[in-house]
Amino acid sequence: xxxxxxxxxxxxxxxxxxxxxxxxxxxxxxxxxxxxxxxxxxxxxxxxxxxxxxxxxxxxxxxxxxxxxxxxxxxxxxxxxxxxxxxxxxxxxxxxxxxxxxxxxxxxxxxxxxxxxxxxxxxxxxxxxxxxxxxxxxxxxxxxxxxxxxxxxxxxxxxxxxxxxxxxxxxxxxxxxxxxxxxxxxxxxxxxxxxxxxxxxxxxxxxxxxxxxxxxxxxxxxxxxxxxxxxxxxxxxxxxxxxxxxxxxxxxxxxxxxxxxxxxxxxxxxxxxxxxxxxxxxxxxxxxxxxxxxxxxxxxxxxxxxxxxxxxxxxxxxxxxxxxxxxxxxxxxxx
Amino acid sequence: xxxxxxxxxxxxxxxxxxxxxxxxxxxxxxxxxxxxxxxxxxxxxxxxxxxxxxxxxxxxxxxxxxxxxxxxxxxxxxxxxxxxxxxxxxxxxxxxxxxxxxxxxxxxxxxxxxxxxxxxxxxxxxxxxxxxxxxxxxxxxxxxxxxxxxxxxxxxxxxxxxxxxxxxxxxxxxxxxxxxxxxxxxxxxxxxxxxxxxxxxxxxxxxxxxxxxxxxxxxxxxxxxxxxxxxxxxxxxxxxxxxxxxxxxxxxxxxxxxxxxxxxxxxxxxxxxx
Numbered sequence: 220x221x222x223x224x225x226x227x228x229x230x231x232x233x234x235x236x237x238x239x240x241x242x243x244x245x246x247x248x249x250x251x252x253x254x255x256x257x258x259x260x261x262x263x264x265x266x267x268x269x270x271x272x273x274x275x276x277x278x279x280x281x282x283x284x285x286x287x288x289x290x291x292x293x294x295x296x297x298x299x300x301x302x303x304x305x306x307x308x309x310x311x312x313x314x315x316x317x318x319x320x321x322x323x324x325x326x327x328x329x330x331x332x333x334x335x336x337x338x339x340x341x342x343x344x345x346x347x348x349x350x351x352x353x354x355x356x357x358x359x360x361x362x363x364x365x366x367x368x369x370x371x372x373x374x375x376x377x378x379x380x381x382x383x384x385x386x387x388x389x390x391x392x393x394x395x396x397x398x399x400x401x402x403x404x405x406x407x408x409x410x411x412x413x414x415x416x417x418x419x420x421x422x423x424x425x426x427x428x429x430x431x432x433x434x435x436x437x438x439x440x441x442x443x444x445x446x447x448x449x450x451x452x453x454x455x456x457x458x459x460x461x462x463x464x465x466x467x468x469x470x471x472x473x474x475x476x477x478x479x480x481x482x483x484x485x486x487x488x489x490x491x492x493x494x495x496x497x498x499x500x501x502x503x504x505x506x507x508x509x510x511x512x513x514x515x516x517x518x519x520x521x522x523x524x525x526x527x528x529x530x531x532x533x534x535x536x537x538x539x540x541x542x543x544x545x546x547x548x549x550x551x552x553x554x
Numbered sequence: 555x556x557x558x559x560x561x562x563x564x565x566x567x568x569x570x571x572x573x574x575x576x577x578x579x580x581x582x583x584x585x586x587x588x589x590x591x592x593x594x595x596x597x598x599x600x601x602x603x604x605x606x607x608x609x610x611x612x613x614x615x616x617x618x619x620x621x622x623x624x625x626x627x628x629x630x631x632x633x634x635x636x637x638x639x640x641x642x643x644x645x646x647x648x649x650x651x652x653x654x655x656x657x658x659x660x661x662x663x664x665x666x667x668x669x670x671x672x673x674x675x676x677x678x679x680x681x682x683x684x685x686x687x688x689x690x691x692x693x694x695x696x697x698x699x700x701x702x703x704x705x706x707x708x709x710x711x712x713x714x715x716x717x718x719x720x721x722x723x724x725x726x727x728x729x730x731x732x733x734x735x736x737x738x739x740x741x742x743x744x745x746x747x748x749x750x751x752x753x754x755x756x757x758x759x760x761x762x763x764x765x766x767x768x769x770x771x772x773x774x775x776x777x778x779x780x781x782x783x784x785x786x787x788x789x790x791x792x793x794x795x796x797x798x799x800x801x802x803x804x805x806x807x808x809x810x811x812x813x814x815x816x817x818x819x820x821x822x823x824x825x826x827x828x
Contacts, residue, residue: 264826264827264828267667267670268666268667268670269663269666269667269826269827269828270826270827271824271826284667284670285670285671287670288578288579288580288581288582289579289580289581289582290667290668290669290670291667291668292579293579294667296664296667298663298667299660299663301660302659302660302661302662302663302664303659303660303661303664304594304598304655304659304661305659306598306599306600306601307597307598311597312664315590315593315594315597316664316668318586318589318590318593319582319586319587319590319668319669320582320668321582321586344599360664
């Protein structure tokens with residue numbers, strides 16, 4: 220269990236974390252989502268006692284982190300996979316961590332095995348590790364003490380698609396055993412696959428939180444039939460609120476009308492919409508949950524703001540040094 | 555918020571903890587932290603060779619003394635002095651790196667999440683550095699003693715033990731003070747290059763400047779023993795220290811060592827670890 224209560228962190232006049240309150244519950248994966256620089260990492264460093272909070276409180280397992288007697292056995296932490304001594308071998312990194320926690324050396328081999336680092340790789344120095352290998356090593360270090368809470372900052376960074384899949388399954392299984400898993404990401408799609416609950420942060424403030432199904436379901440159901448006119452009539456008769464159908468909002472979205480011809484977004488779940496369609500004996504060609512457009516739009520809005528600021532900064536730099544070779548495009552920064 | 559709490563299952567048991575059978579783990583014993591800090595001083599190539607170089611330097615200094623020292627000064631004191639010079643450079647670097655590598659290599663992120671009470675880790679580092687220093691000096695003196703016997707037999711002169719136990723103890727104290735200065739700079743600056751440069755400035759540049767100042771300015775000549783920590787330490791290599799000289803060592807040590815260490819610790823315990 221992680222309990223964050225009115226947490227605020229200011230640096231001079233800049234507020235990095237602004238009155239943040241949320242809970243990460245046992246048995247669930249909580250996704251901590253926000254664009255780069257939104258305050259995710261600062262919040263996580265405060266949770267783990269590395270950064271003092273300006274005000275508010277962060278409790279892990281019901282206690283302040285610094286009051287945990289042997290934190291490694293209760294909280295697994297991975298904040299930055301690259302923060303390891305370049306000259307130490309991967310195995311030695313784990314051996315030192317296991318030694319500090321008081322675990323037997325055999326635990327190191329178990330974890331190397333679990334995260335898929337071979338014996339030969341474990342004898343190499345971290346300097347020669349790829350980012351993906353460092354993430355695996357960091358996850359191994361976090362899991363060493365069989366902690367009941369996991370705090371992971373961008374653990375999927377640098378992992379290949381198979382690695383991301385592996386980590387997702389691992390975290391899911393871990394939460395299913397009753398652990399509290401908090402992981403951050405700046406990618407909505409990466410986190411919505413694995414998270415049960417979402418906490419969305421932007422500019423240091425929480426902008427949305429709740430279960431994933433709530434946040435994503437808010438957008439309703441997309442339905443399409445061979446006979447859009449009949450579908451529209453049936454929906455109108457059912458009393459459900461809906462959008463779409465004619466040439467309305469789709470044109471604004473910029474998609475061709477052929478794509479969305481006869482497509483409606485209904486403020487109800489698929490079961491309800493299906494019943495209406497069945498009642499009108501309609502031949503449906505599509506019936507699915509909408510893509511959490513509300514959350515995605517909000518997230519894009521947050522990201523876009525951050526990007527505008529970045530672009531502005533880059534422009535300022537360019538003006539200051541006319542011969543500068545800044546080539547990062549806003550699109551590049553988005554990826 | 556409300557939605558999240560409502561939908562969270564009322565899980566109160568943690569199978570993972572139950573699995574290992576510990577309700578609340580006992581605190582990490584201090585000795586274990588010291589052991590791990592010592593291990594971290596050896597387990598990188600840089601760390602290993604730094605410590606190995608202390609032994610290597612002691613051997614080289616011993617050989618040089620046998621080869622070059624004139625017969626009449628081929629006593630243990632010559633060997634101890636020759637070995638002491640490289641150690642006075644290397645041991646403080648051991649002390650500096652034990653602290654600063656947590657920042658320079660960013661290992662502090664995991665060190666201070668595994669042991670969140672930073673004062674315990676820093677105390678363990680100080681203990682570890684002291685142990686390394688003491689063991690190194692014992693080994694170095696052993697090498698020096700061997701050199702004394704070997705040198706005497708090679709040159710066909712009498713073996714001379716011209717250093718008293720008290721004298722040796724004062725040399726050890728001087729080395730430990732050097733390590734303490736290194737540790738202080740590490741804690742204060744939290745940067746490997748910064749602290750190492752700082753140590754060389756403090757121990758090798760400042761004494762020269764102070765000497766020059768004392769030579770040309772009479773007012774400083776009288777004041778120097780009370781303000782110059784390096785100067786006060788040089789007395790440790792003389793025959794014996796008077797009460798006044800001990801007091802001067804204490805007073806200068808307070809200003810140059812104790813106060814900056816305290817300030818550094820105060821800042822370190824509150825600093826943000828990134």
